[in-house]
Amino acid sequence: EQGGVALSDGERVLLRPVLVGRSAARLEAIAARHGIPDWTTDLAAALADDGTAVYFDAQTTSARVAAVMRAVEAGKHVYVEKPTAETTDDAIALARAAREAGVKNGVVADKLFLPGLLKLRRLIDGGFFGRILSVRGEFGYWVFEGDWQAAQRPSWNYRAEDGGGIVLDMFPHWAYVLENL
Template identity: 60%
Template sequence: MATETRTLRIAMNGITGRMGYRQHLLRSILPIRDAGGLLLEDGSRVLIEPILVGRNEAKLRELAELHKVSEWSTDLDAVIADPSVDVVFDASMTSLRAETLRKAMRSGKHVFTEKPTAETLDEAIELARIGRETGVTAGVVHDKLYLPGLVKLRRLVDEGFFGRILSIRGEFGYWVFEGDVQPAQRPSWNYRKEDGGGMTTDMFCHWNYVLEGIIGKVKSVNALTATHIPTRWDEAGQPYTATADDASYGIFELETPGGDAVVGQINSSWAVRVYRDELVEFQVDGTHGSAVAGLTKCVAQHRAHTPKPVWNPDLPVTESFRSQWQEVPANQDLDNGFKLQWEEFLRDVLAGREHRYGLLSAARGVQLAELGLQSNAERRTIEIPEIVL
């Protein structure tokens, strides 16, 4: 007897943007669709049907034709109200996101969203409350925890490789061209505070879930922000004043699940030239060993294999410090991080359960960004209170 095949219809808002198109449509949803849908534990498949949503009709039509997507719309409200739509995904501007998520959840739609979920902590908490009240499955993109490098790093933590963890240090960023001579690699709104831009707002919500996912709860923050490049050029080639920070330097107090205190430090900058193996790297140091992880690679050095350098400024260094580290094997095939989380989220939707990275986690990210900016303004360390819904 033939069984009816279920189809999940996913409205993808902001799909013409860089992240929405490249990571979520091109590298996640379309591969799932083209593979015959989502493979479930019982061996059955659920088909995936994207609906492209945005404000530029010409771009939407072009993408729909290019990727053989049958539906697209510039009317977000109508798509949200459509009873046949199961999931609303949002990758639009931060300033528009809270209202989109609010409408979608109150219409009974499951939501999956980029970060930050809102411009203020109050809004982010409100969204988490709406998610709980409506009972929908809500997921927030925590892509970095699905990257091969951080998967390996987390495995080392779980296996007790580090002993007592002492610190985690992160370096992130690259040079974003001003836009006058060479085109900028990021949209101009990223550098306008009034449009929701800013390094702290953008990246501290990432660092919160990375620190939580690798080490433990963030207990305090001390941040210093900067606008290193005061004038940039927009997409039309016109100069504008950068009103948002393009770099943020943070120190965090963390607590492991076992109660150990850990020091965190992350430098984030769009005004730095890269001298490291990857665009983001995290180093964890512990009493028994250390490891450095990027997007894909992770290397480690155990206590038993740690050399004993001697400081002598009068002689050139002859040791090859990098060669003294051992690469951590993947031990499994790891797909695109965005795609992996999409698959996990959609399985949670089908099972009617909460997604492990939900709107409360996102609210903590918004909280860290907000308190980071407050720390910078007041030049002090700020304790992070528990969010209670």
């Protein structure tokens, strides 16, 4: 609808997303709602498609390493939700595998582009706060609760037993936001 993604040289790239997941019924409904013709529950088939150059992984962290490794082995560039893995060793193994395979790779840091954080960055850069000696962080909802706006995510993000939890799901956002600011 927007004519593709603008590149730095002014060219535009049209993307052809392929949704991959576990539930055919859910995928079919999402695909229909957004006019996406391609979806599958077969990750191997999606990775075997020569027309697919990039694999984006947004599943639970506990399932990420195996799927991303399969994508790297298939020669796909990878872009993953944070954190890359549950352990540092696994994250390093993925980074090494991507480097050895010659594929580009990256990790989502989307909160850096929230309007409030962009403004805060400008204020810091402009010296508005003077010399910052300490920072106090308080948990705030980036995920809508569902009472005044539909929930953004299911609650698994906050349950460690389901592959989420504050440390694995939210702390990585706070860490990269603080590091960037």
